[in-house]
């Protein structure tokens with residue numbers, strides 16, 4: 001007697017690296033392709049063992065590739081219809097809002113520009129949560145019919161639970177699709193998390209992979225500084241996002257162009273000021289530095305000490321204009 005176990009569904013294995021072109025990539029184990037489909041469960045382990053711990057090289061990776069530490073193994077499904085669904089924080093609604101379109105799988109901004117009548121919104125009451133009638137109306141607007149409408153409505157409510165649980169500012173599912181077998185599935189999603197919730201979302205923030213972020217922004221974040229790179233040549237060193245923007249506007253008004261702005265925020269320490277100067281002066285575009293500090297939320301002496309220390313140690317070569325007030 002010989003038994004052969006064969007699944008009625010396919011399994012997909014996908015090497016998890018932050019680079020595109022994985023399907024056509026090559027592993028240094030010899031395995032070709034970062035994405036594999038199989039119906040034979042026995043092959044899964046074999047394939048995974050040729051992926052994990054090996055380097056995958058694709059068109060978008062460095063030539064030695066990127067080491068694969070995680071492989072996604074999931075049921076492979078066909079998509080018969082694609083919709084768009086998101087929950088995000090919206091100032092105009094003073095809270096979360098659901099946004100959906102039966103036109104999924106593509107760029108939602110384009111759908112909004114070309115066919116605004118295909119974008120549906122529902123404001124969510126933060127105390128009540130997503131009501132049944134709201135979820136069902138959204139599911140119907142997304143074009144889910146018959147039993148799929150209920151299924152989609154349930155998913156919508158669960159997505160809102162997720163949104164709350166992980167302190168998201170946005171949960172975007174594109175596509176929220178249906179399969180030929182009549183399942184509603186979140187095929188691809190992007191979640192943004194509220195930085196202010198880091199203290200209670202340790203597990204989420206521990207997954208942060210900065211390998212592909214702007215290195216200056218990443219370095220700034222280490223010192224609790226917010227750095228935004230711009231195109232001009234005047235570096236701005238400010239405290240508070242509002243003051244940062246007002247400072248950029250004033251520079252612009254007077255015919256200059258900001259190279260960046262670095263927001264110190266409140267509760268500054270001297271070493272942060274030093275780190276900030278190091279970051280600002282490392283940018284070759286910077287031809288002058290403007291410091292504009294509102295002393296109402298920070299002790300100006302700390303800033304002044306930090307600046308003088310930085311000027312001495314970094315041998316500052318560009319003009320520096322400092323305004324400390326408060």
Ligand SMILES: *[C@@H]1O[C@H](CO)[C@@H](O)[C@H](O)[C@H]1NC(C)=O
Pocket residue numbers: 028055064065066067
């Ligand atoms: C594998 O990739 C890593 C980067 O993830 C790189 O540092 C290393 O040199 C590569 N190894 C080989 C054998 O190419």
